[in-house]
Amino acid sequence: MTTSAAGRPLIPQPPSTVTALRQAVAQIAPAALPAFTREPDEAADQSRQGSDLAPLRRFVAQWTAYVHIQRQPRLAEELRHWEDTAATGSATEARRAAAEIGRILDTAHAALAADEQ
Structure with missing residues (x-):
């Protein structure tokens, strides 16, 4: 990229x-x-x-x-980090990673919705 x-x-x-x-x-x-x-x-x-x-x-x-x-390279890198952590981390790390991935996606969807208004 x-x-x-x-x-x-x-x-x-x-x-x-x-x-x-x-x-x-x-x-x-x-x-x-x-x-x-x-x-x-x-x-x-x-x-x-x-x-x-x-x-x-x-x-x-x-x-x-x-x-x-x-x-957004920094955001994409952060998402990849959490995806890797979800795939390879402990159960606790995977839960945290899932929450962070959800936060990134929620923020993206909210930003896009705000742009539509």
């Missing part, structure tokens, strides 16, 4: 569209592009099966938050 000067985001937050998010993921987190490419089809299939747009909305919300985090 490219770093930015003075801790600024690498790119502006893109609109919450599949095309804009795909371009952002390709630019700031290319290793995640295969997962991104696979998931819209899965969400679309789930939406068709249930006649419900919730899976597509969930996909867009999840990837919008992912881009929000990944475009």
Whole structure:
């Protein structure tokens, strides 16, 4: 991942569209592009099966938050740290890591919601 000067985001937050998010993921987190490419089809299939747009909305919300985090190198590094701790730490460390991951995701979703208003 490219770093930015003075801790600024690498790119502006893109609109919450599949095309804009795909371009952002390709630019700031290319290793995640295969997962991104696979998931819209899965969400679309789930939406068709249930006649419900919730899976597509969930996909867009999840990837919008992912881009929000990944475009900020320090925040992305912190998230990776807690993900690694959750995977390799003791039960106590894993619980703390889960709480920290939740905090990061909650903060990202709140920031995005505030930007929409």
